[in-house]
Amino acid sequence: MRINLVLELLDVPGQLVKILEPISMLGANLITIIHKRDYKSDNGKVPVQLTLEGEQESLKKVVNRFEELGFTIIEMDGVIKKEKITTILFGHIVDQDLKDTMDRINDLESANIVGFDIKLDGEEKSTALINIEADVGNKQIVFDRIEEIAGEKNLLVINEV
Incomplete structure (x- = not known):
């Protein structure tokens, strides 16, 4: 199963690495990552688009972990959140x-x-x-x-x- 996410990250060192850690730890695979550092939202955050692959339960755990870490998921599989x-x-x-x-x-x-x-x-x-x-x-x-x-x-x- 695949899931497409768009997250917003603070534009500070270490944020990108911080979102990558839960992916492998929770049994998912990173297929694509697009880090649009040149574009910042009104609140100074940078959008990062991810495509992940894995079992449905693993992907749910990754999404939950992102939310626990305080990352804003603004889009999931094309649905604005x-x-x-x-x-x-x-x-x-x-x-x-x-x-x-x-x-x-x-x-x-x-x-x-x-x-x-x-x-x-x-x-x-x-x-x-x-x-x-x-x-x-x-x-x-x-x-x-x-x-x-x-x-x-x-x-x-x-x-x-």
Whole structure:
């Protein structure tokens, strides 16, 4: 059996080797690897495409191990597993407990903040650009949570279309 995966790795030394170790240890074979180091996602990660071969159980163990190691599998056999969501908050973001806002978004099982940029304007209102990675099909759940938080904190939300 073969499986095609696209993972996202940090662009730091040792990451590629780290994904190769579980493959042989768990009884799978590496057929193809494409490391697109020239392309980086919004969160600074590099896509790596793998084709693996092995018994179905071995391949499941490899995928599980990748997830345990914190590697994001964005595509499996052509099926997108993760999607990027971008939203903007405007208002007194820092005054409204920035950590609480981020924690409440990250509390969603299916979503994680992968980028957070804030532009401060002295005592004036600030703007935050939030990049979120979520399981496919959960975009509305993420938007609903952000709207809920923004409503409580009197922040304006601009979601992507």
